[in-house]
Amino acid sequence: MVIINLFNVDIFRQRLRSGMVTDADAEFGTVHVFHFHMGIHELFIFAVQLIRLHSCWSLEHLTASMKITKLTTYRIAPRWMLLKIDTDAGIVGWGEPIIEGRARTVEMAVQEMQPYLIGQDPARINDLWHAMYRGGFYRGGSILMSAIAGIDQALWDIKGKVHGVPVYQLLGGLVRDRMKTYSWVGGDRPSDVIAGITSLRNAGFDTFKLNGTEELGMIDSAMAIDAAVERIAEIRAAFGSTIEFGIDFHGRVSAPMAKVLLRELEPYRPLFVEEPVLAEQAEYYPRLANSTSIPLAAGERMYSRFDFKNVFHQGGLSIVQPDLSHAGGITECCKIAAMAEAYEIALAPHCPLGPIALAACLQVDFVSHNAVLQEQSIGIHYNQGAELLDYVINREDFKITNGYIAPFPKPGLGVEIDEERVIAASLNPPDWRNPLWRHADGSVAEW
Numbered sequence: 254m255v256i257i258n259l260f261n262v263d264i265f266r267q268r269l270r271s272g273m274v275t276d277a278d279a280e281f282g283t284v285h286v287f288h289f290h291m292g293i294h295e296l297f298i299f300a301v302q303l304i305r306l307h308s309c310w311s312l313e314h315l316t317a318s319m320k321i322t323k324l325t326t327y328r329i330a331p332r333w334m335l336l337k338i339d340t341d342a343g344i345v346g347w348g349e350p351i352i353e354g355r356a357r358t359v360e361m362a363v364q365e366m367q368p369y370l371i372g373q374d375p376a377r378i379n380d381l382w383h384a385m386y387r388g389g390f391y392r393g394g395s396i397l398m399s400a401i402a403g404i405d406q407a408l409w410d411i412k413g414k415v416h417g418v419p420v421y422q423l424l425g426g427l428v429r430d431r432m433k434t435y436s437w438v439g440g441d442r443p444s445d446v447i448a449g450i451t452s453l454r455n456a457g458f459d460t461f462k463l464n465g466t467e468e469l470g471m472i473d474s475a476m477a478i479d480a481a482v483e484r485i486a487e488i489r490a491a492f493g494s495t496i497e498f499g500i501d502f503h504g505r506v507s508a509p510m511a512k513v514l515l516r517e518l519e520p521y522r523p524l525f526v527e528e529p530v531l532a533e534q535a536e537y538y539p540r541l542a543n544s545t546s547i548p549l550a551a552g553e554r555m556y557s558r559f560d561f562k563n564v565f566h567q568g569g570l571s572i573v574q575p576d577l578s579h580a581g582g583i584t585e586c587c588k589i590a591a592m593a594e595a596y597e598i599a600l601a602p603h604c605p606l607g608p609i610a611l612a613a614c615l616q617v618d619f620v621s622h623n624a625v626l627q628e629q630s631i632g633i634h635y636n637q638g639a640e641l642l643d644y645v646i647n648r649e650d651f652k653i654t655n656g657y658i659a660p661f662p663k664p665g666l667g668v669e670i671d672e673e674r675v676i677a678a679s680l681n682p683p684d685w686r687n688p689l690w691r692h693a694d695g696s697v698a699e700w
């Protein structure tokens with residue numbers, strides 16, 4: 254006999270709807286079902302889950318006829334979009350399809366993918382992925398690959414919940430017991446980085462990332478270079494080698510200036526320099542790599558293994574940073590990770606986004622031998638109006654200890670989303686856009 258006050262009825266209902274019903278829930282629900290005044294729909298879902306949990310039926314039997322019934326998108330603060338995929342078995346999956354600043358465009362792209370999905374078996378992730386990628390003739394790019402990414406994440410979430418295991422178990426199991434993470438400092442116009450690092454060190458982090466410059470002209474002055482270098486010199490002077498940090502050139506640095514800046518930064522030994530030039534100038538990666546010992550990183554603006562394959566072939570990158578919400582999701586990023594490993598390139602997924610995106614990254618990190626570092630957005634300068642865990646019920650699973658995070662224990666992506674809070678937040682969707690920067694002469698500057 255389960256004592257009712259051990260369970261929160263609302264949490265039980267949320268778990269019921271999200272397909273996360275546990276044995277204890279099932280026992281509790283059975284005993285107290287008449288206290289809940291459940292509707293017929295909830296009773297049906299509960300019955301399906303009870304059968305699943307306690308049935309001699311094969312799992313395949315239960316889910317063989319499963320069908321995708323609905324896709325719902327929620328644009329929420331700070332600049333995220335969450336996708337919920339419903340099935341006729343009452344098991345739901347969550348994804349995070351988003352291009353920051355183009356949320357409505359991606360939302361429409363997700364809706365336009367529905368004909369490939371509604372009525373289909375959610376277990377057939379590979380087939381659905383190729384249908385979405387190849388079915389529309391035109392393919393790739395940030396919008397379509399972000400739409401596919403979020404849908405793919407949600408399908409893996411469903412698959413894990415059906416089998417009652419985390420996604421990484423379905424991908425062959427853990428290659429590590431914990432994953433190293435890093436934190437942003439300094440914001441868009443890097444400032445107060447010493448204070449930022451100091452407070453994050455007190456929280457246990459020892460690895461950071463900051464923007465390397467503000468606006469920088471195609472050919473800029475020694476003074477502009479000196480300003481960028483002095484900031485890095487201050488960090489090394491303040492913390493020595495007790496911390497590590499990556500420097501994000503953020504695409505703001507032209508190819509001519511990248512060579513100059515990399516040379517001046519050599520003495521301070523950054524862990525890596527990210528997006529040393531824009532992805533459309535990727536042919537400079539091997540040339541720049543020949544001019545510096547600093548590991549070069551890129552990938553947040555590459556959207557499939559077909560974008561990455563040329564970069565792998567030509568060389569120059571030591572670290573690739575595919576974004577799990579931009580590069581086709583778990584299915585595609587696992588392939589990118591494996592390709593990178595063959596070229597002795599490390600994996601450090603890009604993730605300045607929300608909890609589902611981070612969970613998807615971690616599912617790939619925990620099965621990829623070459624995963625070395627994971628970006629996460631706690632305290633990032635973009636999180637105005639909501640923080641990483643504001644929509645998460647199982648916040649304890651996101652605990653970061655001395656910069657490391659443990660594998661999520663729950664089925665699927667391992668995130669229990671507070672759906673009521675998401676729905677409420679979506680009633681007042683943000684209209685986040687990145688700023689349009691301009692040089693002193695009025696021309697557009699890379700942000």
Ligand SMILES: O=C(O)C(=O)C[C@@H](O)[C@H](O)CO
Binds near residue numbers: 604628
């Ligand atoms: O996290 C990073 O490495 C970034 O470069 C941040 C950038 O990707 C913004 O999210 C774009 O909106």
Ligand SMILES: [Mg+2]
Binds near residue numbers: 501503528553
């Ligand atoms: Mg970046």
